[in-house]
Amino acid sequence: xxxxxxxxxxxxxxxxxxxxxxxxxxxxxxxxxxxxxxxxxxxxxxxxxxxxxxxxxxxxxxxxxxxxxxxxxxxxxxxxxxxxxxxxxxxxxxxxxxxxxxxxxxxxxxxxxxxxxxxxxxxxxxxxxxxxxxxxxxxxxxxxxxxxxxxxxxxxxxxxxxxxxxxxxxxxxxxxxxxxxxxxxxxxxxxxxxxxxxxxxxxxxxxxxxxxxxxxxxxxxxxxxxxxxxxxxxxxxx
Numbered sequence: 001x002x003x004x005x006x007x008x009x010x011x012x013x014x015x016x017x018x019x020x021x022x023x024x025x026x027x028x029x030x031x032x033x034x035x036x037x038x039x040x041x042x043x044x045x046x047x048x049x050x051x052x053x054x055x056x057x058x059x060x061x062x063x064x065x066x067x068x069x070x071x072x073x074x075x076x077x078x079x080x081x082x083x084x085x086x087x088x089x090x091x092x093x094x095x096x097x098x099x100x101x102x103x104x105x106x107x108x109x110x111x112x113x114x115x116x117x118x119x120x121x122x123x124x125x126x127x128x129x130x131x132x133x134x135x136x137x138x139x140x141x142x143x144x145x146x147x148x149x150x151x152x153x154x155x156x157x158x159x160x161x162x163x164x165x166x167x168x169x170x171x172x173x174x175x176x177x178x179x180x181x182x183x184x185x186x187x188x189x190x191x192x193x194x195x196x197x198x199x200x201x202x203x204x205x206x207x208x209x210x211x212x213x214x215x216x217x218x219x220x221x222x223x224x225x226x227x228x229x230x231x232x233x234x235x236x237x238x
Contacts, residue, residue, distance in 0.1 A: 011133055012108025013056050016049045016081075016171065017099030018042075020062040020070065020115030021088025031219050032115055033069075036228055037238045039077075041219060042070055044118035046079045052122050054129040055111065057081050061088040061099040062115075091192040093199065097183040103176070109133060110179050112196045113171040116219040119231055125171060127210040132173035137200050139173070140212030141166035169212040172196045178205055 020032055020042060027034075032042040039047070042060075049055045058081045060070055067085045074082045086102050088095030096112050103110055109132055113120065124140050131138035144165040150157045172195060174182075182199035193199055197207045215231050217224060232238045 011054065011129070013104065013106050014054055014109040014111060014129055014173070015083075015103035015107040015176075016055045016058050016111045016113060017096065017103065018045055018049065018058060018060045018113050018115050019088065019092065019095050019099060020045075020060055020066070021095040022092075022116070026221050027219070030066075031225075034219075034225060036118065036225070037232045040073060041118045042115055043073050043077050045113070045115050045120070046074055046082070047077060048118065048120050048122070049111075049113070049125065050077075050079045050081050052125045054122075054126050055081065057083045057104060057107075059083050059099045059102045060085045060115070061095045061102075062086075063088065089187075092195070093183065093186050093191060093193045096196050096199075097187050100176075100180055100183055107176045109173055110176045111171040111173040112179070114218055117170055117216055118219070119228060120171065120216050121213065124169075124210075124213060124216055128171050128173040131208055131210045132175065135206070135208045136178055137172075137174045137197065137205055137207045138210055139195075139197050139207060140169040140171070140216065141209045142169065142212045142214060143167075166209060167212075168195055168197065169216050169218075170195070172207075174200060178203070 033040050049058050062070055064087045071085045084102055086098055088098050128138050128140055144162055148160045178200055182203050186199045
């Protein structure tokens with residue numbers, strides 16, 4: 001206990017940006033308001049960061065009309081770390097930038113997380129924050145299990161080395177000066193990137209991987225809801 005407390009006291013202030021500005025087009029309804037075990041997806045995601053002792057504040061980025069809805073959910077759920085709910089941009093990169101700009105100036109680290117990953121655990125958050133403190137940029141990931149081949153026009157070109165392929169997850173955590181510079185540059189160049197690690201890699205910064213989890217899935221289609229419910233059932237949370 002003494003070692004853990006000392007470690008926590010010396011880590012930088014860490015802000016969490018939860019990106020919740022997507023359209024949920026493949027789900028057919030607002031996936032962040034779907035209930036899992038009596039809690040909405042967005043509520044579960046916010047509570048995961050609320051309960052982490054590695055996170056000091058939370059910023060939620062969403063569409064303008066959802067701001068009062070998500071703020072109300074946070075209030076009712078007791079999310080005391082919530083700093084603000086702000087309007088996102090036209091794509092993931094501009095939404096991340098909107099959230100990062102809202103983070104406290106004294107934040108030494110900034111974690112950016114997909115709102116549609118409500119099953120993230122405290123262990124994953126801790127690993128990513130700790131690695132980012134040590135290395136500057138870190139993200140959870142899992143190994144690809146299936147054989148992956150590159151193809152064009154239906155014709156196989158080559159088999160990719162499975163041991164070198166990873167599925168990226170969130171939270172992706174960065175030194176605050178690094179992610180601020182990276183996202184500012186990406187937005188200036190009007191780049192639409194699929195994740196935030198891609199932004200810092202534009203600056204030739206290294207990103208280090210930590211162990212993710214197959215349970216840290218991103219809810220995209222209706223079948224993902226059934227998978228999430230199964231995971232919550234195994235955890236005893238249904």
